[in-house]
Each structure stands twice: as structure tokens, then as C-alpha cells.
Amino acid sequence: MTDHTPHTNHDSNRPAPDQPRASRRGVMKAIGAGAAAATLGIAGISPAAATPDVSLPTDEFVETDGTEFVIDGEPVYFNGANNFWITDDDANAATEERVDAVFDLFDELGINLVRIWAHGEAKEGELVLQPEPGVYNEAALEHHDYVIEAARERGMKLIVALVDNWDHEGGMLQYAEWADAESRYEFYTMDETREMYRNHVETILTRENSYSGLEWRDDPTIAMWELANEPRLEQDDVPNDMDDLEPPEHQEILGEWIQEMSAYIKDLDDNHLVSTGSEGHYYGHWEDDYPDDDWDGQDYLEHHSYDTIDAASFHLYPDHWGDNPADPDDRLSLHDGADYITERVEDAHNELGIPAYLGEFNVNLYDHDLETRNEFLEEWYDAADAVDCNAVIPWQVVLEDTQDHDGFQLYASDSGSIIEDYAEVVAEKSGDWDGDNGNGDEETIAVGEYNTTDTTSDGLHNDFTGDGETTHDDVTAFFENLEDDGVQDNPEAFDFAENDELGFTDVVELLRQV
Known part of the structure; x- marks a missing residue:
């Protein structure tokens, strides 16, 4: 509809934020995910609820059924x-x-x-x-x-x-x-x-x-x-x-x-x-x-x-x-x-x-x-x-x-x-x-009181609360259960930092993703 005149500045305005360093002892379990975000100073993170996951199945065509897309x-x-x-x-x-x-x-x-x-x-x-x-x-x-x-x-x-x-x-x-x-x-x-x-x-x-x-x-x-x-x-x-x-x-x-x-x-x-x-x-x-x-x-x-x-x-x-x-x-x-x-x-x-x-x-x-x-x-x-x-x-x-x-x-x-x-x-x-918009691994891993799932098909279990998305509640649940056998026995499913180690850096990375 509009004039497609090329823009003049092609440099991306999305620099990667500096990765903060924080010890696990530096954050009390009583701190919620939103407060933790403020404490750690992670760029772009706020205590507000995450945007819902509206991703769609990658292997299914969009069709119609009467007046609806399906x-x-x-x-x-x-x-x-x-x-x-x-x-x-x-x-x-x-x-x-x-x-x-x-x-x-x-x-x-x-x-x-x-x-x-x-x-x-x-x-x-x-x-x-x-x-x-x-x-x-x-x-x-x-x-x-x-x-x-x-x-x-x-x-x-x-x-x-x-x-x-x-x-x-x-x-x-x-x-x-x-x-x-x-x-x-x-x-x-x-x-x-x-x-x-x-x-x-x-x-x-x-x-x-x-x-x-x-x-x-x-x-x-x-x-x-x-x-x-x-x-x-x-x-x-x-x-x-x-x-x-x-x-x-x-x-x-x-x-x-x-x-x-x-x-x-x-x-x-x-x-x-x-x-x-x-x-x-x-x-x-x-x-x-x-x-x-x-x-x-x-x-x-x-x-x-x-x-x-x-x-x-x-x-x-x-x-x-x-x-x-x-x-x-x-x-x-x-x-x-x-x-x-x-x-x-x-x-x-x-x-x-x-x-x-x-x-x-x-x-x-x-x-x-x-x-x-x-x-x-x-x-x-x-x-x-x-x-x-x-x-x-x-x-x-x-x-x-x-x-x-x-x-x-x-x-x-x-x-x-x-x-x-x-x-x-x-x-x-x-x-x-x-429950996972068709993109996730349906296998669950029991972690504390939670049954975690992978909703992004990357092998990482990002959903603790079962709502089909990753929110601050999931970060809190992960933080509180980092030493749980479900996490420790399945390191490949919780290595969000991708450093082949399980630790607080994985909590920080999951929080960044929120």
C-alpha cells in the first residue's frame, strides 16, 4: 500500500546484552523471578507476565472449516x-x-x-x-x-x-x-x-x-x-x-x-x-x-x-x-x-x-x-x-x-x-x-511437584507449570528445584546455558529467555 523506498540505516539496533555474573548464593530462594530479574539487571526483563506462546505446529497445514481457520x-x-x-x-x-x-x-x-x-x-x-x-x-x-x-x-x-x-x-x-x-x-x-x-x-x-x-x-x-x-x-x-x-x-x-x-x-x-x-x-x-x-x-x-x-x-x-x-x-x-x-x-x-x-x-x-x-x-x-x-x-x-x-x-x-x-x-x-502448540516434546520429567515439558522442540524442558509456555513462575520453580534428582539426573534437559554443567547460570539463561 505504501511507497517502498529503501531505508538508509541497515545496522541492526538489537545488540546482545552483556551477560551478568552472579553467584547462586547471592539470590535468596524467597526472591521471585521478577525480583530476581531486577536484582540481576538482565536487560529487557521485567516482572510483567510473559507474552503467551502462540507458536503453531510446524508440520500441519492451515485449512478452513466454515468460517474458521483450523x-x-x-x-x-x-x-x-x-x-x-x-x-x-x-x-x-x-x-x-x-x-x-x-x-x-x-x-x-x-x-x-x-x-x-x-x-x-x-x-x-x-x-x-x-x-x-x-x-x-x-x-x-x-x-x-x-x-x-x-x-x-x-x-x-x-x-x-x-x-x-x-x-x-x-x-x-x-x-x-x-x-x-x-x-x-x-x-x-x-x-x-x-x-x-x-x-x-x-x-x-x-x-x-x-x-x-x-x-x-x-x-x-x-x-x-x-x-x-x-x-x-x-x-x-x-x-x-x-x-x-x-x-x-x-x-x-x-x-x-x-x-x-x-x-x-x-x-x-x-x-x-x-x-x-x-x-x-x-x-x-x-x-x-x-x-x-x-x-x-x-x-x-x-x-x-x-x-x-x-x-x-x-x-x-x-x-x-x-x-x-x-x-x-x-x-x-x-x-x-x-x-x-x-x-x-x-x-x-x-x-x-x-x-x-x-x-x-x-x-x-x-x-x-x-x-x-x-x-x-x-x-x-x-x-x-x-x-x-x-x-x-x-x-x-x-x-x-x-x-x-x-x-x-x-x-x-x-x-x-x-x-x-x-x-x-x-x-x-x-x-x-x-497443550504445547504442537511444537514440543510430549515427554515429561518429574521435578519436585512439577512435570516438566519441552515446548520449543530444542530438547530443553522449559515448562514447569504446565501452561504451555515459559514464564517467571517456571524460572522460580527451576531455581527452587535445581538440586532435585529430576534435574540432576537429566542434565541434558536443563542445560539452558549450554555449557555442559548444571548450575545457577542455567537459571539465569532461562530467565533471559522469558
């Missing part, structure tokens, strides 16, 4: 984030180190769904995906492989968009240019451009991941394909020698393309969900207020009614679509956002019988202050919760050193608590997959 038959709700920097064509912006830092940030915030790009046409960066029609940059594909692996390792799912309506990364207009054309009308209607798009889809879906060995179409890490980012066909988006399209011709052309290409994906891949990537505008009349008039060819209900579309996509940008979004009387103001969300989710659930997801939204900081942004973000998250929106994915959560080039970058230091709070909502609504 994994292994259990309902799943998503706390999401967009981030295009991790698949940017600028190799300095999209290093593996930055990818890991971004996904670590997402993990800290309780995010379990990430929306990314698998497109980029005729750009000049080292990681441009498709520099020429049908020609692919192996380095860029390997980088995307790494992004998928980074998500899998953290129990996250991905939504992958396959082309952009906008020309930031080349997009539909680049396909048209490759075919000696000039408009999105030609992208949607020309045999040559449609074949180029189908070739791109096949290349991406059948790509064998260089880390996992899985073709992308066989990888459960991917939740869903999006046909495009914000597909539109505006009435005047035609060749210069052609008259503007008359309604409903542009709506029908866009709908035919959605039907054809979603069916093509389903023929290639019967594992994954498919959606449009649409902004979710209703198709109205020229007298109606934008965005729900007849200008851009979108038809939220019709275009999500096809058998090959599994979920309804919509976005929310009063800052782009309204005249004066701070004014409650504007055609689409910030104050209308909650109703906008409610109406689209209810229509998807009640009229279409499918899940709905808010694929992009934010409040622009060039036009509003941070307090206003957070006020409306909280209001919109609350509205999504109240109407059981199946996934909520703000644009876009970034590292602290990422330049805010467009007013839409969202930093954890500014708004992270809102996302963390929504992780609680997601955890409560979703299945538990045997």
Missing part, C-alpha cells in the same frame, strides 16, 4: 505482521541477520503469522526476484528459502503475495511493459501477460527450498497464497488509445482473472489456501462514497465468492481513502474503522461462509501523532476481537533502526504492547495442540 482440526486465530524489508531486493536491508532479528522481534511480540512478498520484477537490487520475464535470481530465491525456514523454526505461518498492483517492486505494470503494453487492463486481459503470471506462479510454487528440501507448495509453513497485493482495475487504467471502462466491465474483468488464476493455483497445489489479497472494497454506484463506489473494480462479496477462494481479504487505510480522516464526518474517517472491520468480517462469515482477515492497516504518523495512532489501533484490534476476525496483520512491524520513510512503520517501542495484548486474545481463542 490446524489439525483445531481453530486458530492469527496475530500477524507485514514486513516487506525481509524480502527486499536490497541485499543490505535483507541480510540473514536482519531476517533473524525481525523474526525474533515477532516472536517476542506474540506474532504467529507474517505476510511477505514473493515478487519483484526488473529491479536493480542484488536480490531482485525476476529481473527479466521468466528469468529468476537464484540468490533471491535462496533468500526467500531462508525466510521460510526462519518462520518455520519459530512456529510461525506465512501469507505469500505473488504480484503487486503497485509499481514499487515492478508489479503488474512491469508485466505489461514486458509485453509492450502500458496498463493494468492489459495485464489482466492479454494472453502474454497472463502466461507470464502463470509461469511466475508455477516457478514459486514448485521451488524446492534449499534448506528444507520441500517444494514451497508442500511446505506447511506457508498458510496461504495471495493472487496479488491489492488487485484493482480502475476505470481509466487502460491504454491511451482506449476509452475508459464502463461499469461493471472492469469489475467483471477483475473477477474473471481472480477465478482463472486461483483455479490455476489450486491445480498446482492442493495443500494451501488461496485468497485475493484485496483491499475489500464493496462494488457500489458512482454516487456512493469512495472506497465503496464503482471506481476501482473491486467487489468484496463477488470476488470472494468463488469456490477457489478460501478466505476474504480486506485492508483498512482511512489516511489514503478519506478526505480528512481525523474528521468523524469524513466519508471514511479513523472513527469509521471499527465499523469497517465489523461489516466485512460479518459479511464474510454470514454471507460467504468463509474466514476473513485484515491483511493491512495502520494510522499514518505523518498525519497524526502517536497517541492518536495507538488509540485507534487499540479500537480496531478490539473490533476485530469482538467480531472474531480470523487474522489481524498491521502494516508493518519493523526493527527499531528502520527508517520511517512513509509514516506507516510500526515500532515495538511505540505500539508493541498493543500487539502483545492481542497475542493473549489469539491464545485464548485458538486450539492448544496437546
Whole structure:
């Protein structure tokens, strides 16, 4: 939705904190985990409760059951984030180190769904995906492989968009240019451009991941394909020698393309969900207020009614679509956002019988202050919760050193608590997959009064209290039972410091992980 101008500072702002040294005798058993954190001075640790574990099974595909997303038959709700920097064509912006830092940030915030790009046409960066029609940059594909692996390792799912309506990364207009054309009308209607798009889809879906060995179409890490980012066909988006399209011709052309290409994906891949990537505008009349008039060819209900579309996509940008979004009387103001969300989710659930997801939204900081942004973000998250929106994915959560080039970058230091709070909502609504979100070792080890489990699949028993996550209560339980036979007889399960010794350094490391 926004201008993808590269940011200028690529140095990560996440230095590793110094490791404190403390003797076990220096901390009394009476000190709780939160107090211990303050005593030890561990950076980033507070006495507050940990963000809930919303990680997901890594070997199960996301499916639908009526109006719900499900994994292994259990309902799943998503706390999401967009981030295009991790698949940017600028190799300095999209290093593996930055990818890991971004996904670590997402993990800290309780995010379990990430929306990314698998497109980029005729750009000049080292990681441009498709520099020429049908020609692919192996380095860029390997980088995307790494992004998928980074998500899998953290129990996250991905939504992958396959082309952009906008020309930031080349997009539909680049396909048209490759075919000696000039408009999105030609992208949607020309045999040559449609074949180029189908070739791109096949290349991406059948790509064998260089880390996992899985073709992308066989990888459960991917939740869903999006046909495009914000597909539109505006009435005047035609060749210069052609008259503007008359309604409903542009709506029908866009709908035919959605039907054809979603069916093509389903023929290639019967594992994954498919959606449009649409902004979710209703198709109205020229007298109606934008965005729900007849200008851009979108038809939220019709275009999500096809058998090959599994979920309804919509976005929310009063800052782009309204005249004066701070004014409650504007055609689409910030104050209308909650109703906008409610109406689209209810229509998807009640009229279409499918899940709905808010694929992009934010409040622009060039036009509003941070307090206003957070006020409306909280209001919109609350509205999504109240109407059981199946996934909520703000644009876009970034590292602290990422330049805010467009007013839409969202930093954890500014708004992270809102996302963390929504992780609680997601955890409560979703299945538990045997209590550990499907990622852990079900074997238990008796330690004192506790039966410990590994909920992170790393061989370390991090959960003492049995709530499926690691909290300060687990740290306290470990500290109080460090000499217990259950710990001493199973050193490999409690060596959190990875130094082949059992001791207070392991307690400190577990506390750091909280």
C-alpha cells in the first residue's frame, strides 16, 4: 500500500546484552523471578507476565472449516505482521541477520503469522526476484528459502503475495511493459501477460527450498497464497488509445482473472489456501462514497465468492481513502474503522461462509501523532476481537533502526504492547495442540511437584507449570528445584546455558529467555 523506498540505516539496533555474573548464593530462594530479574539487571526483563506462546505446529497445514481457520482440526486465530524489508531486493536491508532479528522481534511480540512478498520484477537490487520475464535470481530465491525456514523454526505461518498492483517492486505494470503494453487492463486481459503470471506462479510454487528440501507448495509453513497485493482495475487504467471502462466491465474483468488464476493455483497445489489479497472494497454506484463506489473494480462479496477462494481479504487505510480522516464526518474517517472491520468480517462469515482477515492497516504518523495512532489501533484490534476476525496483520512491524520513510512503520517501542495484548486474545481463542502448540516434546520429567515439558522442540524442558509456555513462575520453580534428582539426573534437559554443567547460570539463561 505504501511507497517502498529503501531505508538508509541497515545496522541492526538489537545488540546482545552483556551477560551478568552472579553467584547462586547471592539470590535468596524467597526472591521471585521478577525480583530476581531486577536484582540481576538482565536487560529487557521485567516482572510483567510473559507474552503467551502462540507458536503453531510446524508440520500441519492451515485449512478452513466454515468460517474458521483450523490446524489439525483445531481453530486458530492469527496475530500477524507485514514486513516487506525481509524480502527486499536490497541485499543490505535483507541480510540473514536482519531476517533473524525481525523474526525474533515477532516472536517476542506474540506474532504467529507474517505476510511477505514473493515478487519483484526488473529491479536493480542484488536480490531482485525476476529481473527479466521468466528469468529468476537464484540468490533471491535462496533468500526467500531462508525466510521460510526462519518462520518455520519459530512456529510461525506465512501469507505469500505473488504480484503487486503497485509499481514499487515492478508489479503488474512491469508485466505489461514486458509485453509492450502500458496498463493494468492489459495485464489482466492479454494472453502474454497472463502466461507470464502463470509461469511466475508455477516457478514459486514448485521451488524446492534449499534448506528444507520441500517444494514451497508442500511446505506447511506457508498458510496461504495471495493472487496479488491489492488487485484493482480502475476505470481509466487502460491504454491511451482506449476509452475508459464502463461499469461493471472492469469489475467483471477483475473477477474473471481472480477465478482463472486461483483455479490455476489450486491445480498446482492442493495443500494451501488461496485468497485475493484485496483491499475489500464493496462494488457500489458512482454516487456512493469512495472506497465503496464503482471506481476501482473491486467487489468484496463477488470476488470472494468463488469456490477457489478460501478466505476474504480486506485492508483498512482511512489516511489514503478519506478526505480528512481525523474528521468523524469524513466519508471514511479513523472513527469509521471499527465499523469497517465489523461489516466485512460479518459479511464474510454470514454471507460467504468463509474466514476473513485484515491483511493491512495502520494510522499514518505523518498525519497524526502517536497517541492518536495507538488509540485507534487499540479500537480496531478490539473490533476485530469482538467480531472474531480470523487474522489481524498491521502494516508493518519493523526493527527499531528502520527508517520511517512513509509514516506507516510500526515500532515495538511505540505500539508493541498493543500487539502483545492481542497475542493473549489469539491464545485464548485458538486450539492448544496437546497443550504445547504442537511444537514440543510430549515427554515429561518429574521435578519436585512439577512435570516438566519441552515446548520449543530444542530438547530443553522449559515448562514447569504446565501452561504451555515459559514464564517467571517456571524460572522460580527451576531455581527452587535445581538440586532435585529430576534435574540432576537429566542434565541434558536443563542445560539452558549450554555449557555442559548444571548450575545457577542455567537459571539465569532461562530467565533471559522469558
